[in-house]
Amino acid sequence: MTYAKGMTAATKARSQAELASVLRVAVMRLARRLRSEREDDSLTLNQLSAMGTLAGHGQVTLGDLAAAEMVQPPSMTRIVTNLEERGLVIREPDPGDRRLVLVRLTDAGAELLAANRRRRDAWLNRQLRELTPDEREALRRAAVVLEKLARS
C-alpha cells in the first residue's frame, strides 16, 4: 500500500477504528465551517432546511414536510407562515382533499436558496484552489464514498 505526499496525518489513521475517529472529526468540523457561510442570517437553519427539502420535491403537504424535517406540525405551521410572509413559499389547498395544505417554493424562494448554495460553493471553491492536484483528486475519489455513507 503506497501513500501519496502529505500523508503524515493520514498515516495515523492506519487502523479502521482510527479512520472512523479521524474522519468523523474532520467531517463534523468541515460541516460546521460550511454552515457558517450562511447567506445573511435572516433565515434560521430550520427555515433554510425546509426550503431545501421543498426544492427537491415540488409540492409537499405540510405534515409530510414536518415529518421530513423531524419537527411537529405546529412548528412547521409557524415556519411556513413565516416563509410565506416573506414570499418564499406558497400554501395551496389540495384540490382532491381540502384538509391538506400543499406547500411549494416560489421563484423568489428558489432563487434565494440558489444564492445561498452559490455562496457556500464559492467559499469551498476558493479553498479547493489552494490545494494540490493530488489533494483535489483525493477529495474527488472520496466524495462518492461520503455520499454513500451519508445515505446508509
Add this chain to the structure above:
Amino acid sequence: MTYAKGMTAATKARSQAELASVLRVAVMRLARRLRSEREDDSLTLNQLSAMGTLAGHGQVTLGDLAAAEMVQPPSMTRIVTNLEERGLVIREPDPGDRRLVLVRLTDAGAELLAANRRRRDAWLNRQLRELTPDEREALRRAAVVLEKLARS
C-alpha cells in the same frame, strides 16, 4: 489521470466547481447523520460542544469558553451551571485573579464524552466495514485534506 472502480458518480464532479458542490452536499449529509447518533439526548448540542472544547483545553475561563462556543457569557453561565449540577464539569476560582472562574471537565464528564464519541465511532465503523478496501483507502487519503479544509 486514472480512476478507480466505482467512480460513476465521481466522474460527474469533473470540474472543480462541481466537486465543490458534490463535496458540500456529501459532507453536510454525513455530518447530519453522525449528529443523529448522539448518546441519549439528555444533553443539548451546545452542552456537548462546550464539553468537547473543555476536553481539549483542561482549564478554561468561563468567558473564553463562551467566546470559543460563540455564545454570550450569560448563556455560558447557564450551560455551565447545568453541567455542574450533573457533575460533568467543575467551577473553580482562579487563584491569581478571583474575578475569573475556571471550568474543567470532571472524570464523569470526560467519561460521558468518551462514551458519546465511542458510540458515534461505532456506527461509522460498522459502515466502514461494508465498504471495499479501495473505498476505505479513498477515505483515508481524503481525511487529512478534509481536516485541512476545516481549519482554513
Add this chain to the structure above:
DNA sequence: TATTGTTATACTCTATAACTATA
C-alpha cells in the same frame, strides 16, 4: 369517527441590560 392543519399555552434557550465582586 378519523385525520389534517391551526390556535392556545407552556417551556427551553438565547440575548441585552443591570448588578455584584474583584482588580
Add this chain to the structure above:
DNA sequence: TATAGTTATAGAGTATAACAATA
C-alpha cells in the same frame, strides 16, 4: 474606573393539548 461573571427580563423557537374543518 474597568473587568468577569451572575441575575433579571424579554424575545425566538419548539412542543403538547385543545380546537376547527374536512373526509
